[in-house]
Amino acid sequence: MWPSARLRLVDERVARDRDSLRFVLAGKNAADRFGCAAAVRTYARRVGLSAKRSEELAIVASELASNVIRHAESGALELRYAAEPRPHVLMVCRDRGPGIADPDAARKDGYSRGRVLPPDALRYEGLGRGLGAVERLVDELQIESVVGVGTTIVLKKWIP
Ligand SMILES: Nc1ncnc2c1ncn2[C@@H]1O[C@H](COP(=O)(O)OP(=O)(O)O)[C@@H](O)[C@H]1O
Ligand SMILES: [Mg+2]
Numbered sequence: 001m002w003p004s005a006r007l008r009l010v011d012e013r014v015a016r017d018r019d020s021l022r023f024v025l026a027g028k029n030a031a032d033r034f035g036c037a038a039a040v041r042t043y044a045r046r047v048g049l050s051a052k053r054s055e056e057l058a059i060v061a062s063e064l065a066s067n068v069i070r071h072a073e074s075g076a077l078e079l080r081y082a083a084e085p086r087p088h089v090l091m092v093c094r095d096r097g098p099g100i101a102d103p104d105a106a107r108k109d110g111y112s113r114g115r116v117l118p119p120d121a122l123r124y125e126g127l128g129r130g131l132g133a134v135e136r137l138v139d140e141l142q143i144e145s146v147v148g149v150g151t152t153i154v155l156k157k158w159i160p
Helices: 032-046 051-071 130-137
Strands: 014-016 020-025 074-082 088-096 140-146 150-158
Touching: 014 032, 020 032, 020 051, 032 051, 032 074, 032 088, 051 074, 051 088, 051 130, 051 150, 130 140, 130 150
Parallel strands: none
Antiparallel strands: 014 020, 020 074, 074 088, 088 150, 140 150
16 A cells, blocks of 8 residues: 555564554464554554554454454555544555455454354354454444455544
8 A cells, every 4th residue: 555665674574664554464373463453552652542542443453463364364454644634543454365255244243254143152263243343443444355365454543
């Protein structure tokens, strides 16, 4: 989305400059969601989100990272500060993978891996509530997906 050449690599997954952050999700390590959340939390505080809204954005990053790790092949999550139409953090999570056949269904609570789960489901494969939480914690959300190619999720969180 924006040139990453100017970003400085700060560890093998994280690159950043003054205005943007890029976290690479290249493997199947479920714990990467926590590193991603931590990088996003720090970034969000730096660009002026409150502690509470920074934590919300960290949870969002953790859910999106977990989806890339568990449901796709590889991807990257990028954030940058944008001033228009009002100051916000823009987050873009892109992956290569199977894509989502029905994105409107996938963002509903209790929908996982192509089916609706019973309300009291206790599944270690996932509860199907990640994208529902993401939707509630951001100010704008778009999910674009091409089956067999991958998924791009774009969201905004207003500052302050
Ligand atoms: N990046 C992705 N690539 C492919 N499928 C995805 C991706 N993100 C979400 N999905 C699909 O949408 C469903 C709902 O996602 P989510 O609400 O996070 O629930 P969960 O991950 O617990 O199943 C997933 O079960 C999966 O089928
Ligand atoms: Mg999930």
